[in-house]
Amino acid sequence: MxxxxxxxxxxxxxxxxxxxxxxxxxxxxxxxxxxxxxxxxxxxxxxxxxxxxxxxxxxxxxxxxxxxxxxxxxxxxxxxxxxxxxxxxxxxxxxxxxxxxxxxxxxxxxxxxxxxxxxxxxxxxxxxxxxxxxxxxxxxxxxxxxxxxxxxxxxxxNHREIVALNDGTFSLSLQTRNAAQVYDRTGSQLDIRVRPSDHERLPSREGLIDLKDTIAFLPDGVTRTGARRVQVQGGGHLSVAFAIGAALPSSRIGHMEVFDQQGNIWASDGEAQFSTTPLVNISDSASNASASKPGRPAVAAYVDLLNQRSNAAFEKFIEDHDGTLKSWIHLTSTNGELLDPATAGRIAAEVTAHVRELSNKNGNAEIHLLLRCPFPLAALIGRLTNTLRCVLYEWDDSEPTTGDDYRPSYRATLRVRAGARDGVIEDLLLAADAL
The missing domain is CATH 3.40.50.10140 (Toll/interleukin-1 receptor homology (TIR) domain)
Structure with missing residues (x-):
């Protein structure tokens, strides 16, 4: 042979x-x-x-x-x-x-x-x-x-030398919708592929289980190559992008760059913090001191950073969770226009600072995070959420299985906590009957 x-x-x-x-x-x-x-x-x-x-x-x-x-x-x-x-x-x-x-x-x-x-x-x-x-x-x-x-x-x-020759940069590609084939690879250190879903909007439940079972290897794997920075390319569901970012927190990897589909670079090398000239503001909020649910308190943050408004799914989410949320905030960009990739680091830092403050003010609450933003920002926000407990959602406009409410919905998908011992994905929340 x-x-x-x-x-x-x-x-x-x-x-x-x-x-x-x-x-x-x-x-x-x-x-x-x-x-x-x-x-x-x-x-x-x-x-x-x-x-x-x-x-x-x-x-x-x-x-x-x-x-x-x-x-x-x-x-x-x-x-x-x-x-x-x-x-x-x-x-x-x-x-x-x-x-x-x-x-x-x-x-x-x-x-x-x-x-x-x-x-x-x-x-x-x-x-x-x-x-x-x-x-x-x-x-x-x-x-x-x-x-x-x-x-x-x-x-x-075997990639240590390659990473060293590339100025300590670890390259990673991510896709959650591609069909299985050997040619779907980029030459990166890792080409993460989550099995595609039969659902038009939601990720594959089985694919998320695969990711949950393997994402714990990612942080040590990157460290194994001697990398000092990470570059991410690709696309996919925002909850998965967030989880990948959370698996490579800023406390472990100081610099992350994410390439969008047009080749623009969205980069972050800082920590969660407010800016003297804000790029993100709270456009709406509410609190409910009498809200209660078993266990840890819950709050919600709607990260709404696309230039066209679409609040129907968020409004439905608030109605569905009436009485269980201690507080919620609706975050938007200050100018309401298309985001500039050059400001991505500041935007991610401000969003996470708002989210962290919301949790801290409500007894270290679990954050229900509804992301409506570009794919790169989901990863950059995720990397700044160390110690926060987050529930991630995916947007779904499928036909209702019961009733006549045709508004889109946010479907709980993953519970993510950066720094968790057995991997950042603590629980799979996407119900089988949602697919």
């Missing part, structure tokens, strides 16, 4: 080798976890061009991969392609290139709850001890999550 062992770039995708008859579900779950973690994936179902399977596999793999995962199931012994092409190629590449990552997701157990470490060699027809140095993990969710973490650490360790 050495005829198609190619040199590889650390930004190349990970190849998943599996048997379709009993490995498809495991492979799909692993692929989306890898993508949510920021690693592009090469998978036959998504990326194999028409033609002879074995020859197309050889061509595709020869184009460049940075590592592979062998999904070991009982039926893998019946796959000539896995045994003759994929497994030998991945193992030979691992031997030839120390930077080539190789892992095993093992579904074969020797007894309940304990994987059979000898199964991959036996089922693939390899000599004993051939794979002895390769990490093996079970195919339950926690095991697949560990596979992703190992692959991520390996990938980012």
């Amino acid at each position: 050495t005829d198609i062992i190619a040199t590889h770039d650390p930004a190349d995708p990970i190849f998943i080798s599996y048997r379709q008859s009993d490995g498809t579900e495991i492979c799909a779950q692993l692929a989306w976890l890898l993508r949510a973690g920021g690693i592009p994936v090469w998978r036959d179902k998504d990326d194999l061009p028409p033609g002879d399977t074995e020859e197309r596999l050889r061509q595709a793999i020869g184009d460049g991969i940075s590592g592979g995962v062998l999904v070991t199931t009982l039926d893998v012994a019946k796959s000539k392609v896995v045994k003759r092409v994929e497994a030998p190629l991945l193992f030979d590449s691992h031997k030839a290139h120390p930077s080539f990552a190789l892992g095993i997701a093992n579904a074969v157990e020797r007894e309940p709850g304990k994987i059979d470490y000898s199964a991959p060699e036996r089922l693939l027809g390899m000599a004993e001890e051939t794979l002895s140095g390769v990490d093996q993990h079970p195919t339950q969710r926690d095991g697949l999550r560990t596979v992703v973490q190992k692959m991520l650490w390996h990938r980012l360790a």
Whole structure:
């Protein structure tokens, strides 16, 4: 198989080798976890061009991969392609290139709850001890999550030199609506892809679960490369952009730049603070001293920074939460015009200062955050919210399932807290019946 062992770039995708008859579900779950973690994936179902399977596999793999995962199931012994092409190629590449990552997701157990470490060699027809140095993990969710973490650490360790040569800048791309395919990558250190939703407006609930399970790796991953600043490009749902920003707080990464779809740079290198010449003001507010709900007090902030007014969804939100909010504020830009990307850092700092003040004045309240702003600002605001507890919402104008209220709504999506031990996404709030 050495005829198609190619040199590889650390930004190349990970190849998943599996048997379709009993490995498809495991492979799909692993692929989306890898993508949510920021690693592009090469998978036959998504990326194999028409033609002879074995020859197309050889061509595709020869184009460049940075590592592979062998999904070991009982039926893998019946796959000539896995045994003759994929497994030998991945193992030979691992031997030839120390930077080539190789892992095993093992579904074969020797007894309940304990994987059979000898199964991959036996089922693939390899000599004993051939794979002895390769990490093996079970195919339950926690095991697949560990596979992703190992692959991520390996990938980012190989990016240290690239980041250093780029003046300590870590590059990250984000999309929440793209279909799965290997060519959806930018050469960044990470290409985070949340599986797309069937819903016209709301993100995929399963995709958010993938992100929740992998976002805890992001802060340490960036640190692993020695980065001093982060550049973000792409687009997607604002709650996800906010969560990515919260995972890379200003206390950890001093400078963040976000590129919009026109190539403009929205940058932040400060902290939450008010300005002597405000760019953001409170256009409306209300308080309710008698408001109550179980647990921590709740407040709301409507961050309304687009130049055309559209308050119907916010008004509906206030009606729906009557009696539970201690206070709410409606933030708008002072001039009501299109925002200047050059002022993004000041805008994000002022918005977060207002939000933090609102929480502090109401007993360290949880903040229900309704964002109506450009994608870059959502990420820049998120990075300044360290210690704040925020509930993020997405705008939805779907037809009502009951009643005749046709106003758009804000749907609770994520509970986010920067600095949380197990990752900034503490809870997934998007209800299955909202999709």
